Amino acid sequence: MTETAAEPVLLTAGPGETDPLPTGRADAVVFAVGDAERAAHRYAAALGLRCTAYAGPETEEPETVSYVLSAPGTRIVLTSLVQVIGPRGRELAGYLARHGDGVLDLSVSVPDVYYAYDYAVDRGALSLAEPYEARDRFGTVVLATIGVPGGTRHTLVDRSRYGGPYLPGYLPFEAW
Known part of the structure; x- marks a missing residue:
């Protein structure tokens, strides 16, 4: 039987393999929403989260605006x-038209993005972005993106050489 796009991809050790995909922890849950600023205020108030980073037109991101809300162990x-x-x-726009507000991305911290990407793609995950490095004054992050049903x-995120508030292009948020 051939694998179809609708079948789930399991990232565990296969026959004859000893190591499953090495993952650390959830890095972030990224939501696509109609009004990020309003949603950020609501999430912060309801969940006790603190706005820690921002990206938008003022940070040279002309198409989107993003607010990062954090608490210990949560982003x-x-x-x-x-x-x-x-x-971008x-x-x-396509995601919001098809799904409305919802989870766009589940970011996972991994110790080696190149290995994790190859591992997932070799087992049927759809490659959306091959591993690449993003840099700013805070350091370097290695990223890759895979699609799932x-x-x-x-x-996939490796931020071991990064000390910024979230990712390159985001600035610390201090307005609230």
Whole structure:
């Protein structure tokens, strides 16, 4: 039987393998929402989270605005569309049109993004973005993205050489 896109991909050790995919912990849950600022205020008030980072037009991200809410062991990112002028805006607009507000990405911290990406893709995960490095004044993050059935994507993250508030392009948030 051949694997179809609707079948789940299990990232565990296969026959003759000793090591499953090495994962650390959940890194972030990224939501696509109609109004990220309003949603951030609601989440912060309801869940006791603190807004720790921001990206948007002021940080050279013209298509989207994102607020990062944090608490010990928890990171939620709320992203909404500002305008559609490129691939990031088209992707978010398409997601919101198909699904409405919802989980866009489940980011997973891994010790080696290159290995984890190859491991997942070799076992049937859809490659959405091969491993790459993103840099800013806070350091370097290694990222890759895979697709899984149902439309949610998983971003593999290694932030061992990064000291910033979330990812490159995000600045510390101090307005509230």
